[in-house]
Amino acid sequence: MGKVALFIVDVQGDFLPPDGSLQVPAGLLVPPAIISLLRDHKYHWDYIVVSQDYHPPGHISFASSHPGHKVYSDVELKDGRGILYEQKLWPDHCIQGTKGCEIEPELAAKLAKRGDIVKLVRKGWHKDVEAYSAFDGYMSDFNNPAVPPTELDLQPQRKIVQWLREQGVTKVVVTGLAAEHCVAHTALSAVASRFQTAVLQPATRAIEDRDAEEQWDKLCAVGARVIGRSNRPRTLRWEDELTRWLATDNAGAWPDWKQK
Numbered sequence: 190m191g192k193v194a195l196f197i198v199d200v201q202g203d204f205l206p207p208d209g210s211l212q213v214p215a216g217l218l219v220p221p222a223i224i225s226l227l228r229d230h231k232y233h234w235d236y237i238v239v240s241q242d243y244h245p246p247g248h249i250s251f252a253s254s255h256p257g258h259k260v261y262s263d264v265e266l267k268d269g270r271g272i273l274y275e276q277k278l279w280p281d282h283c284i285q286g287t288k289g290c291e292i293e294p295e296l297a298a299k300l301a302k303r304g305d306i307v308k309l310v311r312k313g314w315h316k317d318v319e320a321y322s323a324f325d326g327y328m329s330d331f332n333n334p335a336v337p338p339t340e341l342d343l344q345p346q347r348k349i350v351q352w353l354r355e356q357g358v359t360k361v362v363v364t365g366l367a368a369e370h371c372v373a374h375t376a377l378s379a380v381a382s383r384f385q386t387a388v389l390q391p392a393t394r395a396i397e398d399r400d401a402e403e404q405w406d407k408l409c410a411v412g413a414r415v416i417g418r419s420n421r422p423r424t425l426r427w428e429d430e431l432t433r434w435l436a437t438d439n440a441g442a443w444p445d446w447k448q449k
């Protein structure tokens with residue numbers, strides 16, 4: 190049986206009430222939900238990958254960096270790699286060294302005790318590159334975070350995917366904030382890299398529930414599982430659904446995937 194990595198996406202001050210600059214309304218339910226997943230001996234997490242939105246001041250995703258454009262409007266931009274893309278403009282958030290950038294303290298304390306199995310991915314660290322997926326950053330040890338690299342890696346996903354494969358990880362469970370943005374993008378990356386992928390809805394919350402539902406449909410269509418989906422009739426408790434999914438050998442869209 191392959192190993193399992195729990196992804197904890199962007200559980201940071203700025204995404205949480207009451208003080209965050211980019212709050213997810215029910216975000217405060219997420220840290221305790223993840224802590225109970227870590228505590229519960231029913232589940233075994235071989236590795237834990239924690240992502241941290243880690244922007245320098247003046248980041249390309251901030252409305253304040255584009256005078257004349259409003260927060261939450263969409264603009265077409267060219268990023269630091271020369272790629273044209275559509276950016277939703279956000280309030281300033283998760284600026285390196287600020288309180289809003291820190292991982293929620295109670296969760297961070299629990300993670301620090303897990304030692305080397307916990308990795309930290311810092312993303313959006315380059316002033317002119319946006320990153321939603323937890324695969325789009327640079328990885329170091331949670332308890333010994335590295336400073337940002339000096340050069341842009343044009344394919345950051347490759348290193349993280351390779352590391353996970355080398356550890357024998359075949360399953361990825363995604364939790365955190367915000368559901369329809371960084372959580373959904375992380376899950377899509379995991380599917381694209383052929384990990385068996387599940388999103389755990391009780392351990393994520395959205396800014397807009399409707400947008401999250403759209404993302405869940407997209408994920409289900411490509412073979413991911415959304416566990417504990419709240420608006421679906423259910424015969425199983427989400428805890429049992431998760432246990433069963435973790436115990437299934439071929440729980441993904443690509444059952445034949447094997448480590449080369």
Ligand SMILES: [Zn+2]
Pocket residue numbers: 242244250282283313
């Ligand atoms: Zn950001």
